[in-house]
Amino acid sequence: MLFSLILLLTFISGYILPWWVACILAFGAALILGRESSQAFWSGFAGIALGWIALALLKSFPNDHLLAMRVAKTFHLPHWLILLAITAIIGGIVGGMSSLSGLMVKRIFEKKQAV
Template identity: 75%
Template sequence: MLFPVILLLSFISGYLFPWWVGCILAFGAALIFGKRSSWAFWCGFAGISIAWIALSLLKSFPNDHILATRVAHVFHLPNWGLLLAVTALIGGLAGGMSALSGSLVKRAFEKG
């Protein structure tokens, strides 16, 4: 239940809000739906990674990846696909840590 909630919320918020709103939503989703801390990390990682990949591809396909290729060359990456992978990794780590934090906060208040 946690993975689809994070995926859907982060995908929708990607159109409307800055990138960090997805992390806040992952924290909130893990606070409400999270059960295990390690599971929450991987759900947040995968949910935000997939959402960022989808959003990046939706923005990049209409212009034949011209801008993505140029940005990849600025970072000395050989092609836009590697830039997409780096973007997914960064987003996944941010989302995973946010979801893990939400799960740990929930666990702290349940024991107290």
């Protein structure tokens, strides 16, 4: 459930909002639905990584990957798919950390209520 929500929110927000909004949405989703640390991290990682891959491919296919190839050439990468993989890894790490942070904040508030 957490993974699907993060993926959906990332994909929708990617069209109209800046890239960092997906991290805030992953934080909020884990704050509400998160249960355990590994689930929160990997849901955030995979949700944002796959969302960014889908968005990048949807924007890159119409121009035959022209811009992606030029950016890959700028970074001295042999192929644009490596650039896509690096983008997914960076987005995944940021998403996993923000989702894990949301779960940790949830745990802090749960402990304060129990005292």
